[in-house]
Amino acid sequence: MSKGRNNAMRRRPGFRPDIWLQRHLQVALASLGRLTNTPLGTLMTAAVIGIALALPIGLHVLLNNLQNVSGGWESGASISLFLKQEISDKQATALSKKLRLHQRIESIQVIPKASAMAEFRRLSGFGDALEALDSNPLPALLVILPKSDYSTPETAQLLVRELGLLPEADIVQLDLQWVRRLQAITEIAQRAVLVLATLLGLAVLLIIGNTIRLEIQNRHAEIEITKLIGATNGFIRRPFLYTGLWYGLFGGIIAWLLVAISILLISGPVAQLAMLYQSAFDLSSLDITTTLLLLTGSAGLGLLGSWIAVGRHLSAIEPS
Amino acid sequence: MIHFDNVSKRYPGGHTGLAGVSFRIEPGEMVFLTGHSGAGKSTLLKLIGLLERSSGGQVHVNDRNLTRLKNSQIPYHRREVGMIFQDHRLLNDRTVFDNVALPLVVSGMGYKETSRRVHAALDKVGLLNKEKAAPITLSGGEQQRVGIARAVVSKPPLVLADEPTGNLDPKLSQEIMELFGWFNQVGVTLLIATHDLELISRMDKRILTLSNGQLVQDTWETQ
Numbered sequence: 001m002s003k004g005r006n007n008a009m010r011r012r013p014g015f016r017p018d019i020w021l022q023r024h025l026q027v028a029l030a031s032l033g034r035l036t037n038t039p040l041g042t043l044m045t046a047a048v049i050g051i052a053l054a055l056p057i058g059l060h061v062l063l064n065n066l067q068n069v070s071g072g073w074e075s076g077a078s079i080s081l082f083l084k085q086e087i088s089d090k091q092a093t094a095l096s097k098k099l100r101l102h103q104r105i106e107s108i109q110v111i112p113k114a115s116a117m118a119e120f121r122r123l124s125g126f127g128d129a130l131e132a133l134d135s136n137p138l139p140a141l142l143v144i145l146p147k148s149d150y151s152t153p154e155t156a157q158l159l160v161r162e163l164g165l166l167p168e169a170d171i172v173q174l175d176l177q178w179v180r181r182l183q184a185i186t187e188i189a190q191r192a193v194l195v196l197a198t199l200l201g202l203a204v205l206l207i208i209g210n211t212i213r214l215e216i217q218n219r220h221a222e223i224e225i226t227k228l229i230g231a232t233n234g235f236i237r238r239p240f241l242y243t244g245l246w247y248g249l250f251g252g253i254i255a256w257l258l259v260a261i262s263i264l265l266i267s268g269p270v271a272q273l274a275m276l277y278q279s280a281f282d283l284s285s286l287d288i289t290t291t292l293l294l295l296t297g298s299a300g301l302g303l304l305g306s307w308i309a310v311g312r313h314l315s316a317i318e319p320s
Numbered sequence: 321m322i323h324f325d326n327v328s329k330r331y332p333g334g335h336t337g338l339a340g341v342s343f344r345i346e347p348g349e350m351v352f353l354t355g356h357s358g359a360g361k362s363t364l365l366k367l368i369g370l371l372e373r374s375s376g377g378q379v380h381v382n383d384r385n386l387t388r389l390k391n392s393q394i395p396y397h398r399r400e401v402g403m404i405f406q407d408h409r410l411l412n413d414r415t416v417f418d419n420v421a422l423p424l425v426v427s428g429m430g431y432k433e434t435s436r437r438v439h440a441a442l443d444k445v446g447l448l449n450k451e452k453a454a455p456i457t458l459s460g461g462e463q464q465r466v467g468i469a470r471a472v473v474s475k476p477p478l479v480l481a482d483e484p485t486g487n488l489d490p491k492l493s494q495e496i497m498e499l500f501g502w503f504n505q506v507g508v509t510l511l512i513a514t515h516d517l518e519l520i521s522r523m524d525k526r527i528l529t530l531s532n533g534q535l536v537q538d539t540w541e542t543q
Contacts, residue, residue: 016428016430019428019429019430020428022430022431023425023428221411222411222413224409225410225411225422226422226426227398228369228371228398228403228409229398229399229403229422229423229426230395230396230397230398230399230423230426230427231395231426232395232426233395235395235426318371319371
């Protein structure tokens with residue numbers, strides 16, 4: 001027995017990295033060639049994978065854009081300090097000069113009672129009603145922009161509390177509520193995209209697994225003959241794994257194209273919308289990191305899908 | 321080279337392939353295996369190539385106990401046993417060259433050495449000019465010779481043939497047998513299953529006869 005095993009070991013060819021690499025390259029190219037022999041079938045399978053991947057990736061990119069926008073809003077948040085009714089414009093200017101020295105404040109804009117009234121008249125549509133008043137009921141307002149280090153919601157809140165303690169202060173407002181709500185919604189959407197991505201990733205695994213299963217069935221005779229001749233399971237597995245890898249990679253490329261084209265299509269209207277809001281917002285497309293992640297991820301899914309299929313179906317084929 | 325010790329093979333369902341077969345084939349022998357159809361010739365060959373495992377007894381091939389060989393070792397065992405089939409079992413979507421090269425590719429041989437050996441094997445079977453042809457375009461006799469080239473290209477010490485002349489006319493059969501005779505002269509051990517009694521009677525070699533899964537005659541012992 002031990003003699004027999006030694007014999008087997010001795011006859012086993014030594015490992016040669018150059019030949020190993022050459023074989024892998026050969027198998028990779030051969031399976032690629034096999035796929036290009038049936039371009040339509042390959043394209044259709046890859047397209048299904050591409051569409052399945054494009055959906056979560058596209059949503060991911062859109063959410064990223066939304067976050068960029070709302071992030072800008074948040075950091076630009078200013079604090080509205082409404083002064084008490086009896087504080088005059090003069091006193092307000094004096095206060096603003098004092099506050100300008102505050103280490104957390106970047107700039108202060110004073111809105112005197114008169115201009116507050118003018119703005120209200122213009123925007124509210126209550127112009128005629130205001131005519132009836134004999135005095136201006138509006139307070140002076142200081143619009144305070146915190147320094148960038150203090151512009152996060154938490155630190156800005158501290159500043160709000162501090163300003164509220166001023167004797168001249170009536171109401172201090174940091175209007176971030178709606179930005180926060182938007183963020184909460186975005187987070188939910190992100191979670192949903194993650195769930196969607198997982199489900200569709202699973203679908204891609206199944207698509208590739210099934211494609212490879214059919215491929216194994218088609219090449220049943222070939223597998224049997226190669227096994228007869230002394231091929232190891234690893235040798236037989238290799239071309240199928242590469243086929244899965246290629247399918248995944250092609251699917252990833254198609255997904256990338258779909259997302260890039262979709263973003264290109266909506267970037268025009270988005271720019272128009274941004275212009276209406278006087279914002280220079282530019283819809284960002286897939287960056288390099290996302291692209292690399294998409295391609296390696298899809299290729300990895302392809303490899304995994306074929307691995308599962310090959311593991312299940314290859315061992316069932318034995319020569320007779 | 322081959323040692324069967326009280327080997328039996330029963331199939332699920334109760335059919336008996338082999339029942340208590342014992343014999344020994346020494347290195348360098350050329351032996352014919354004969355018997356009626358269903359006598360167990362193919363079963364016996366399958367046990368040697370480990371296409372099937374015996375249900376009882378011990379099979380030794382090339383000093384290796386096949387009964388105890390792990391499944392993961394089977395490919396390495398098969399590389400030392402060249403197998404030839406009645407239906408050739410060639411890959412029809414590949415050229416003759418690629419078919420013959422397959423055993424060398426499988427064992428990880430470099431391209432240059434592979435090419436040299438494939439050409440030598442094709443030259444030996446007289447098909448050097450057909451290396452780029454598809455097997456399907458060749459005649460039955462030529463396809464069988466491709467199968468033979470593939471079986472010997474890795475220079476295995478043992479070659480098994482299951483009805484290699486089953487579909488060939490007498491002249492072609494004779495040519496194939498002469499080819500086997502030549503391989504035997506250079507030291508290859510051959511075990512050839514055939515029911516063509518007329519052909520093997522002319523070869524003057526050892527003959528094992530199976531009947532209903534039992535070894536009923538061994539010309540070596542009767543001589």
